[in-house]
Amino acid sequence: MASELGLPPPAKGPPATPTTIAAISYDLLCEIFLLLPSLPSLVRAALACRTFLNAVRSSPAFRRRFRALHPPQLLGFFGEPRRAPVPPFVPLRSRSDPDLAAAVRGSDFFLTRLPEDSGDSTLGWKLQSFHGGYVVLVKDATHQIAAYNPVTQALHLLPRPPEEILFSDSLEAHIVFSEEDQRVFRVVCVQHQSTRLRAPACVAVFSTATREWQVFPWVETSPPPPPPPPPRDFIKFYPGTQLNGFVYWKHTSRPYVLVLNTATVQFSRLDLPPFLGQISSTRFRLGQTKDGMLCMVAIDLSDAERGTLHVWFWTADDDGVEKWVLGDTFLLTTFVDATKDDPTVHIEAVIDGFVYLSTKYDEHTDEHTESLLSLCLETAKLNKLFGDSTYVSPAHPYIMAWPPSLVCHKEDSQTMVTGESVADAAPVGTKETSSVHASASPSYKFD
Structure with missing residues (x-):
């Protein structure tokens, strides 16, 4: 219309500025x-x-x-066979999440970076603990300790621990990270002695900052025995569980948990309800909720026909006194098929609000089947992770940790702002080459 009237066409506005990802x-x-x-x-x-x-x-x-x-990013489970050079791994398969599958494929769950054992193949690497994505293992033949992250393939080989704590097979090793920087950590080794009346323990700590071991004096950890002491009540603890800077050991026959504060290297005790005194390790686990609250899960078989799974939380009452408070209760028939013969339920782990349970049928025959379930404590949702005959108990869940490459440390802040390098961030499904850390000299420090 404007051209028909002899008017000039309307002026065009300036071109729109293209939007980029930086905007x-x-x-x-x-x-x-x-x-x-x-x-x-x-x-x-x-x-x-x-x-x-x-x-x-x-x-x-x-x-x-x-x-x-x-939810916690479960990648699979490490097994614990009696004779194997390295612990076997069963991956969690998920066709609905290709990135999860890529993470499993790109990780070294065969633990190929661990040094090979040139001697007896049965004297391989034994699982000790899991924390922050690292697997801590001890070599049977030499007592060498390795901390290995299968996802990032970062391997730390520690010098042999001091002889003071190497006199029995009950040595445990737990890795403790710095809150400010996960690249700095300590390995806390604990040795228990077992006698009828006493339970001394010794702690040795290796620091990546000093590359030295520090051995602390032996301390008594057992309360006075009730009179008269049982004739065969030898003090003994189940393997420890590491949670929020503490390590917890359940006593095998008494209703308490031994607690080690890894920051202060001080022991304390946490009482349990009396009926949990002689409960086995397969029916009892300590863990933490989604919010980091200490909790425990136990199986009660006092009623043979209606076994139950109980969940307790360590929390303060109305008077501000911390104690165990019973939360949810589940019938074991929730987890097993009652139509099958000889069903059993074992608690494998409690991690970040999820209880991992193994179910087994016909345990005393050669044709028993096993499966693995996860129970969410927040929603009570039950999920079957592995079908029958694909899972063997006992085993240890491997949870993918938050990658260090996605955390900005103080010395990295300038790099983050300027974008100079992302070399430390290996993509999911690719291998990250990390140097093997070892002590320059096996010098030990004894205090």
């Missing part, structure tokens, strides 16, 4: 990343470009929110 704020990117289905998916997305990586690394609050919205 999206870190806060908005983090909101988008919260919608991703799993931790491996977040790792893959964060490593797509420096902007994505900086957004994730810049916000500790985002890490807390992501963990709160997503």
Whole structure:
């Protein structure tokens, strides 16, 4: 119409400025990343470009929110056979999550970076503990300790522990990370002695900062025995459980838990309900809720026809006194098929609000079948992880830790802002080459 009237065409406005990924704020990117289905998916997305990586690394609050919205990232289970050079691993298969499958494929769950044992093949590496994505193992023949992250393939080989704590097979090793920097850690080794009336324990600590062992004096950890002491009540503890900077050992026949504060290297005791005194390790586990609260799960078989699973929480009452408070109770028929012969339920682990249970049928025959379940303490949702005959108890869940490459340390802040390098962030499904850390000299420090 304007051309027909002889008027000039309307002037065109300036071209729109193209929107780039750099124009999206870190806060908005983090909101988008919260919608991703799993931790491996977040790792893959964060490593797509420096902007994505900086957004994730810049916000500790985002890490807390992501963990709160997503369950622990289970990648599979390590077995514990009697004779094997390295513990076998059974991966969790998920066709619905290709990033999870890529994380499993790209990890070294065969533990190939561990030094080989040139002697007896039955004297291999024995599982000790799991924490922060690391598997801690001890070599049977030499007592050498290795801390290995199968996902990042970071391997730390420690010098042989001091002779003071190597006199029996009850040595335990637990890895403790610095709150400020996961690249700095300590390995706490604990040795228990077992006698009828006493339970002394010794602690040795190896620090990556000093590359030395520090041995602490032997201390008595047992309360006075009730009079008269049982004739064969030898003091003994089940393997320890590490939670929030503490290690807990359940006594095999008395209703208490021995507690080690790994920061102060001080022992204390935590009483249990009396009927938990002689409960076996397969029917009792300590763990923590989704919010980090200490909890315990136990199987009560006092009623043979209606066995139950109880959940307690360590919390304060109305007077501010901390004690065990009974939470949920589940019938064992919730987890087993009552139509099958000789069903049993074992508690494998309690991790971040999830109870991992193994079920078994016809245990005393050569044709028994086993499966693995997870129970969410928050929602009471039951999930079958492995079908019959594909899982063998006992085994240890391997939980993928938050990758160090997605955490900004103080010395990394300048790199994050300028985007100079993301070399430490290996994509999911690829191998990260890490140097093997070992002590330059086997010098020990005794205090």
